[in-house]
Amino acid sequence: DVKVTQSSRYLVKRTGEKVFLECVQDMDHENMFWYRQDPGLGLRLIYFSYDVKMKEKGDIPEGYSVSREKKERFSLILESASTNQTSMYLCASSLDPIYNSPLHFGNGTRLTVT
Amino acid sequence: GQNIDQPTEMTATEGAIVQINCTYQTSGFNGLFWYQQHAGEAPTFLSYNVLDGLEEKGRFSSFLSRSKGYSYLLLKELQMKDSASYLCAAPNNAGNMLTFGGGTRLMVKP
Numbered sequence: 001d002v003k004v005t006q007s008s009r010y011l012v013k014r015t016g017e018k019v020f021l022e023c024v025q026d027m028d029h030e031n032m033f034w035y036r037q038d039p040g041l042g043l044r045l046i047y048f049s050y051d052v053k054m055k056e057k058g059d060i061p062e063g064y065s066v067s068r069e070k071k072e073r074f075s076l077i078l079e080s081a082s083t084n085q086t087s088m089y090l091c092a093s094s095l096d097p098i099y100n101s102p103l104h105f106g107n108g109t110r111l112t113v114t
Numbered sequence: 115g116q117n118i119d120q121p122t123e124m125t126a127t128e129g130a131i132v133q134i135n136c137t138y139q140t141s142g143f144n145g146l147f148w149y150q151q152h153a154g155e156a157p158t159f160l161s162y163n164v165l166d167g168l169e170e171k172g173r174f175s176s177f178l179s180r181s182k183g184y185s186y187l188l189l190k191e192l193q194m195k196d197s198a199s200y201l202c203a204a205p206n207n208a209g210n211m212l213t214f215g216g217g218t219r220l221m222v223k224p
Contacts, residue, residue, distance in 0.1 A: 033211075042216035043157070043201065050210070058211060090156060099143040099209035100164060105156035 003027070004106035006091050012112045019078040021109050023091030031094045032074035033058075033103065034066065036087040043090065049074055050098070081113045118215035120202055125221045126192055134187045134218045136202035143205040146185045147212065148176055151199045160187070160200075189220075197222045 007022035025032065033048040035058075045058030047066040055066050063085060067075045074093075078085055088110050092103040118138045126132040138146065145164040149157040163169055163178035163185060175188040187200055199217040206213055 035214075040216065043203075043214040045211055045213070048211060056210065059213075097209065098211060099205035100145050100162065102147065102159035102162065103149075103157070103212065105158070107156050 004091055004093055004104050006089075006106040006109050008109050009107065010110050010112075012114065013078075013081050014114055015082060017078075017081050017113075019081050019111065019113075021076040021078075021089055021091075021111070023074045023076070023106055024072050025074075025091075025093040025104070026072065027093065027104070028071065029093035029104070030071075030096050031098055031101070032068065033092040033094075034064075034074065034076045035090045035092065036060070037090055037108075038087050046076065048098075050096075081111075083113050085111065086113045087111060118202060118204055118213055120200075120215040120218045122216065123219045123221070125223060126189075128192055128194060128222055128224050130192050131188065131190050132192060132220065134189070134200050134220065136185045136187075136215055138183050138185070138202070138204045138215075143207075143209040145205060146176075146178055147203040148185075148187050149201040149203065149214075151201060151217070153198070157201055192222050194222050194224070196220065 004025045034046045035043045049055045049068040065077045090108045091106040094101040120136045148160040151157040161176040168177045173190045178185045201217045203212040203214045
C-alpha cells in the first residue's frame with residue numbers, strides 16, 4: 001500500500017510566522033501535490049511537482065511556495081502566514097501520467113493561523 | 115480552469131440505492147475519478163472511468179458519458195458507513211492536474 005505521511009496532524013501558528021508543512025511518500029511516485037480543503041470550496045490545488053526540483057503552480061499558489069529536493073519529499077512553505085490560510089492541507093502523490101493515475105492522499109494537516 | 119458541478123448534500127435510507135451526479139466541461143482528457151472522504155479523513159480512490167458506460171465494483175458503480183460531460187456514482191444496498199463526502203475529479207485540458215468538484219455529502223439514515 002502507498003503511504004503518504006504528513007508530518008503534523010494539527011498545527012497552530014501566529015500571523016507572520018514562516019510555516020513548513022512536510023510530506024513524504026514511500027512508493028517512488030513521480031508526482032506530488034499540495035491541496036487545501038475548505039468548507040464549500042472543495043479541494044483546491046496549490047502546487048504540484050512532477051520531478052525533483054520541478055514545480056508547477058496550481059489554481060491558488062499565491063502566498064505559498066514549495067520545495068522538492070528529493071523524490072519522496074514535498075514541502076509546502078507559507079512565507080508569512082495569514083489568517084486566511086487557516087485550512088486543512090492535504091498532500092498527495094501519484095504515478096505518471098497524472099490524468100489517469102489515482103491520487104494517494106496523506107491524512108492532512110489542519111493549520112490554524114491566529 | 116475546469117468547472118465541475120455536483121450536488122452539495124444528499125440523504126438516503128439504509129438499504130436503498132442512491133445516485134450522485136457530476137457534470138464537467140469536456141476536455142482532451144476525458145477520464146473522470148470518484149473519491150470517497152469520511153469526515154476527518156483523507157480522500158480515498160473509488161473509481162476511474164475513461165470509456166463511456168457503466169463500471170461496476172461491488173456495491174459501487176460509476177458511469178461516464180464523455181460527449182455529455184456527465185458522470186454518476188451509484189451506491190447500492192446503502193450502509194451507515196457509506197455516510198461520507200463523494201468527490202468527482204477530472205483532468206484539466208493539459209492533463210497535468212486534477213480539478214475536484216465541491217463534493218457531495220451523503221447522509222445515510224436508518
